[in-house]
Amino acid sequence: METNQNIRYAIEESIRFLESNPDLAMDRCGDSRRKWNGAWWHMATLYEMGEVKQIPESAIARAKYLLEARTWPTFIISADDHPTSETDRMKMDCCHCELAVYYMILMAYGCDLDKELPWIREWFLKHQLSDGGLNCDPAAYIHSNKSSIVSTLPPLEAILWYTNREFTAQEAVFLDQGARYLIEHRLVCSKQNGHIIDTEWLKPCFPRFFEYDILRGMSFLAEWSRRRNKPLPADLLNEGMQQLNSHIEAAGLRIGRQVFDPQGPWGGHTFALLEAVAEIGDVSPYLTRQLTGIIGQLEHASNE
Known part of the structure; x- marks a missing residue:
């Protein structure tokens, strides 16, 4: 009960921060991304908790x-992709996973970004590599043509969870190829030698923001199977x-780890809500909900 109360107080603190914090204003767009106490992280935490509707409308409006108006709508791969005007050079540049997190927050809130900012969905579909994934490292599109699992999941989720109509042919291919990519990598393994790429991915992480863990991949494959009416990769999910x-x-x-671990690659300042829902060793109702959904689909598949 005390924990729930702590979380409730922390939510109220984040709401006050978002109501009063101007760091989504156009002249300080870089500050909004401050790890981990910038506005986007407060919004993303509420989103992952299923509390997106608690984000103040004023913060959503500033984010949109x-x-x-303040984001360069092109992933910079070659010299031709750079902005040329002084105004455009001041704009925020995004990577795939970052843009997908922003997109999912606003879509979950009720914004129609596909109507208002159609370039975002087009961005995801455009940057799928031949192996089925995406990579936030521009060099991958010039040299290796190899994807990153971390870069891949948020765009896949954005298309899978925020399409409230039949998928277009392009979207269907995007999702199916993304699923193939995850399956071929057995969620966490190198295709070359079968070794686990990063053992940290085996530890459930919350909130994730852009980070990957094995449950995130499993949850995508379970929902992809359901939405696309494809066979559930039950053996892989049981693994x-x-x-x-x-x-x-x-x-x-x-919870097995924190994305903001001070000893890890992305240590930094935190805020009350982030710490309240991310304690290592705590049972996470949010991760448990995902796990329960996967177990339900495995049971359903085994009974067919």
Whole structure:
């Protein structure tokens, strides 16, 4: 009960921060991305908790304006992609996973970005590599043509979860190729040698923002199978369940790591809500909900 109360107080603190904080204004767009106490991270945490509607409308309006008027709508790969005017050079540049997180927050809130900012969805579909994934490193599009699992998941989620109509042929290919990419990598493994790419991915992480963990990949594949009416990769998901086993207890799934770990690559300032929902060892209701959905689909598939 005390924990719930702490989270409630922390939500109220984040709401006050978003109501009063001007750092989504156009002249300070870089500050909004400050890890981890900038406005976007407060919004993303509420979104991942399923509390997106608690984000103040004023913050949503500022966020949408930032994407609309203060963001360069091109992923910079070659010299021709750079902005040329002084005004455009002042704009924020994005990568795939960052843009997808922004997109999902605003779409979940109720914004129609496909109507108002159609370039965002086109951006995701345009940058899928031949292996089925995406990469936030522009060099991958010139040299290796190899994707990054971290860069791939948010754009896949954006298209899968925020398409409230039949998928277009291009979207269907995008999702199916993305699923193939994850399956071929067995969620966490190198295709070359079969070794786990990063053992940290085996630890459930919350909130994730752009970061990857095995549950995130499993959740995508389960929902992709359902939405696309494709066979559930049950053996792979059961493998994933075994990898998660040490974090599962009767009450649910325990958090195994924090994206903002001070000892990790992305340490930085935090805020009350982030710390309240991210305690390592705590059972996360948000991660447990994802896990329960996957278990339900595995049970359904085994009964067919």
